[in-house]
Amino acid sequence: MNETRQADGTVRLTVAQAVVRFLANQWSERDGERQKLFAGCFGIFGHGNVAGIGQALLQNELEAAEPDRLEYVLARNEQAAVHTAVGYARQKDRLQTWACTASVGPGSTNMLTGAALATVNRIPVLLLPSGTFATRVSGPVLQELEQPYAADVTVNDAFRPLSRFFDRVDRPEQLPSALLGAMRVLTDPVETGAVTIALPQDVQAEAFDWPTPLFAERVWHIARPPAEPSRIAAAAELVRSAKRPLVVAGGGVHYSGAEDALAVFCAATGIPVGETQAGKGSLLHGHPQLMGAIGSTGTTAANALAREADVVIGVGTRWADFTTASRTAFQGKGVRFVNINVASFDAGKQAGLSVVADAHEALAALTVALSGWRVSDEYQAEQARLWAAWDAAVTAAYDPPAEVTGRLAEGLLTQGEVLGAVNELTDPRDVVLCAAGSMPGDLHKLWRVRERKAYHVEYGYSCMGYEVPASIGIRLADESRDVFAMVGDGGYLMMPTELVTAVQERVKVVVVLVQNQGFHSIGSLSESLGSQRFGTRYRYRDEASGRLDGGSLPVDLAANARSLGAHVIEVHDRSGLEAAVKQAKAAPAHGGPVVIHVETDPTIYAPDSESWWDVPVSQVSDLASTRAAYATYLDHKATQRPLITPSEGAGHR
Template sequence: PNYAGPIGVTGSAAANAVAEVADVVLAIGTRLQDFTTGSWSVFKNPNVRFVAINTAGWDAHKQMAQSVVADAKVAIEALDEAIGGYVAPADWLEFSQARIGEWHAYLDSWKERGQDGAPAYAQVIQVINEICEDDDYCVSAAGGLPGELTMGWRSKSVGSFDSEYGYSTMGYEIAGAWGAKMARGSGDVIAWVGDGSYLMMNSDVYSTVMTGHKVIFMICDNGGFAVINRLQVDTGGAEFNNLLRTTRHERYFHVDFARHAEAMGAIAEKVERLEDLAAAFARAKAADRSYAIVIDVDEYTWTEGGAWWEVGVPEVSDREQVRVARSALDAEKKHQRVGV
């Protein structure tokens, strides 16, 4: 009941609200990097103190933390014994639980929104999340999906969610899902992949069919690299060269991802309406080999978690949108913690 969700740029509004006022932060096995900390802007309490448990001394000392260089499990057990019967104040728990309730209500609200054009990522995710089995395994890696899934996917069991986002590894979704299916004894593996990542590395769709390691591929097509387009626009730039339709091209056309997956041995279908997605997923679950579900998603609609991310913006520009973005950057930078 006290789990507030993920933190930072790809985090929940609940976790970021709790972090904003926290007075003690226990950081276990984390590098406290840019996305996790919202470029060091999510911890706004001027008196906040960090206790960092890590096997790497460098990470344990970040932000002048009280460092504990140790195995995580051993350190937690020692801390538990040291603090004895301490219980957090009731008003603190009430505050955090209220924020958690608001976040879940926000996620649930996506299910109530109608479809006007292509659905949002969040709508597609909520449909699949609701009907998947407890032992199903979710894999993502690059583009907008890791953020959308980290925020919106509510895991039903421990160790059932893999978001390889350290290097935004485009194509890992497919190869990694193949490996996950090899390693897991039960449940379906669901690989979430955008059209951009799919185009960059898709050959292991064939491998999953050939070796008999069934994977369900959720191919979400937003017409290019929409999350980078979002970043481009949010920092004051004009849309250019991220969405396929804004590229310089002689021939612009849509790839038939369903037929492409079929050519590599998978069963595949394209779903046009959100209301038909659950039935398609049921067919994928029942299939005897890898199955690809292709669905168009809106390139401009995103889940919002409330954290800021520092991305450089020119100080001088003839473009008004860039000047506005620069002013916003300067304002947000005032909230950053200055540490070591």
């Protein structure tokens, strides 16, 4: 790479050039295996970064040798770029990620939603928003926010509450500490999330004499903190006292690579497992202790065991409201909790016994501590009975009986049929992806996971539009897997633009576009809350009523996807769907995106979880439907436990 070396051994580069060169030489390492921390940089150029980070990426692409090259990919939407990076990083177990660069003003603030999603889900991604002039010499410039009360405020300050680390580089001398601070957080299993380094446009282009050690290859170790022996002993004592223990497996099981350790633990003890959205696939379909999803979108098997559990062992879960069914899932008198988590913040929830440790290390230690102990034969028989009943319900959802299919209009399928066909006709290693609408709940309940990285549902932020860009990130992370992005028409319309990026990069992703003429999930929620599906259907405004309850809109989403360069397969029956999945599987590995367009009936639901989610209902209303919904709401609120506390003498903190 051409560069200007100084007599004192420093190298003269712009701030942007220094950023790119630094990022290209960062590595992560865990268990002796290392990998490049940054696979590349997604971005869209405009004023603010086109002559800064943009020029630096061009120079790097033209001049850098392969080990020092940072690949650039042009995105179509800045929010989508962050989603793509998140999809990649999650598929890589948070050991690798991408950087994202954006222009001044709206280009940068477009990344805010992606930043929130990354931080909520604890996924590492580096954001490089551009800023207005640090010198303020030309201010106010185009797209600059002026605040009379604070001259140093910019729109990039909006990233502060959404980032796990934030810095603004107003002088070149500040860059090394900003970069090193960013890497520390990106590679910390506890602190990780969105990391933001704001770069004013004039600073990006400013030259400086950098010490060459800044650009030396640097390896960041990903720690596996072990559990304190006293914590394991206390946890083992609590578990040994239990008659109906239950494990709740969260995303930390996957990020730690603790799936095998969990399987050994369950085989040794007979303790059943319920899975959160992020933890689904912690045990694979067919494992005798797997009870499937737990909570508001859970299985009847896992939720039945949760209601009467006396000790609940949370592994790598942050105890979100869907997992606890808004704190109604665990109704056992004196139920106690053991919380295994690398983050003390999460380990301290539910007033449980806190075990701050890596999931793999803690499970291995707890298995040894419980040697010789096992749940009763009766409890294991109950697990098998509950699971068999639920598994039969899943089979019926995949292949609905005639009394269900007979209600369908011509050309329509049930959503369960769609999920079943994709599940059964794809390879075990293929990845199913979703984020928002009714499908995340249905996938959580119904999908049969057959390989540890084959399930990818973003349900921390549940962001509509995540599916298409994230599918690109997953495929870039592992081209040996096909990726099936399940998305409804509402989510698709939020962000179809990255189909163009998939075409550009010849990335094969399969988008299963489920058309149901509106917001399926919120429509059913609205109905259950007494709001009669108001504002959730895609309809003309009726001239007589003045409301959005006219005929269906003539929107052709298949034509839209085709116009963006995707290969589109339109489906009108079950056999056509099965043929489409097979055709998509057979498509060329670098042939670009395939979209399967299928229409479903939104009034036919998946099997009920026999659980609850707390969404407040209007306390007073003139509508009978709302009054009835509020009465039901009060019944559920009566079972809610605002703070779950251990029984007397059992609270090992």
